[in-house]
Amino acid sequence: MADRKLQIAIYWGAACGGCDVSVLDTNEFILTVDQVADVRLWPIAADGKYADVEAMADGELDFSIMSGAVRNSENEHIAKLLRQKSKIFVAYGSCAYMGGIPGLANLVPREEIIERAYLNNPSLEPGNKTVPLAQTSVNGYDLEIPKFYQRVYKLDQIVDVDYYVPGCPPQPDQCKAAVLALVGALTGQADPPPKGSVVGAYERALCDDCARSKSEKKVKRFYRPWEIMQDPEKCLLEQGIFCAGPATRSGCGVRCPNSGIPCRGCYGPAPNVIDQGAKLLSAVASIVDSKDPDELAQIFDTLPDFTSFANRYSVAASPLQRSHRS
């Protein structure tokens, strides 16, 4: 191997930690990574301080992997810092790629989130008036916590991103493939993927890899998965179960539909799709069997909370990006 170890960092923004666990899920492969690389920062698994990163020269890190969206000023600060210090910066997982589950909060203004979480919540002490503020003064001490932004950003709305690895979380095999591609490129053993490409996934829709039988789709109502005894061989959409497969990139190994669970769209929009939600909207509308506006309204009423399903991981990545309610 190279005489010099690769310098890497793994970081999380607004994330659940599942992406870090998916890195560890590569099992013994992680030991190989350890042999060829120094992990300079990885808050969930290793020591390393922000000050150490700040002290690095620009480009000192060979690559950084960041999971999670940008929700507050700390996420933004570290994203920019790692970008500056890294030769290659990777958005890892659905939140970094598209805003992910935290991005659903963009459908609600910040004030309502604070109200719900800190002021008007059944599990709070009645009459609570304490809300987190970026700056407070307590007993003469000035305290500072990260500023909670108006909305959630996907990573490339904040910094320049070289590669995207989708998934909630990315499948360990795909994580491994992505890391090997990067290491190959950095050590000159392989050509780097084109900048901006989605690595660790395929150039086709999930349905292309789904083994369920597909025929003409005609649906008179939609079902939540527990409302219907499903046929394990047949396309879920044909059975009226809302599945994000048609608008979603393949790469996960079709794990959800193979387990009887509809695709939730975590691998992001299929190639050349701008907005996953809009494309899914078209796909779902096209299978509905009615030409009567009143009946259509009734059928679509069986799809509760439609937007949160259509753009489950991609609200921040949609053209409208957030609620514009005044």
Add this chain to the structure above:
Amino acid sequence: MSYEPRIVGFLCNWCSYAGADLAGTSRIHYASNVRIIRVMCTARVDPTFVLKALHDGADGVLICGCHPGDCHYSEGNYKAMRRYPLLKKLLADYGIEDERVRLEWVSASEGKRFADIVDDMTERVRALGPSHVQADLASDMAER
């Protein structure tokens, strides 16, 4: 200067674009706020087009096609009809007011109807005021 709404109109080639043409050749006076984009069929209007128009600064989007049963491609307008209620649900969740996006059926002989729809929609959007999509996204950036 007073506020003039900018409305993007997607008109099907076979009925509504001809209807708009008739409004013109009949010398009907109506609001000039709709910027018309001719599409072959309302089924061609991907919901992404509507979202992108709103993102790029349109105050409203008008989609017009053949009356149900009259589609040149026999079923195209039904596809638009099925997408529309879902699109309205999506837009409502993104906080876009109901009057800003509208689907109407206009035949080639309905020049007057087209003019009336444009006048009516222009006034409704004018009453709402400018779309705040662009301003909201700019204020998000300014906060950081």
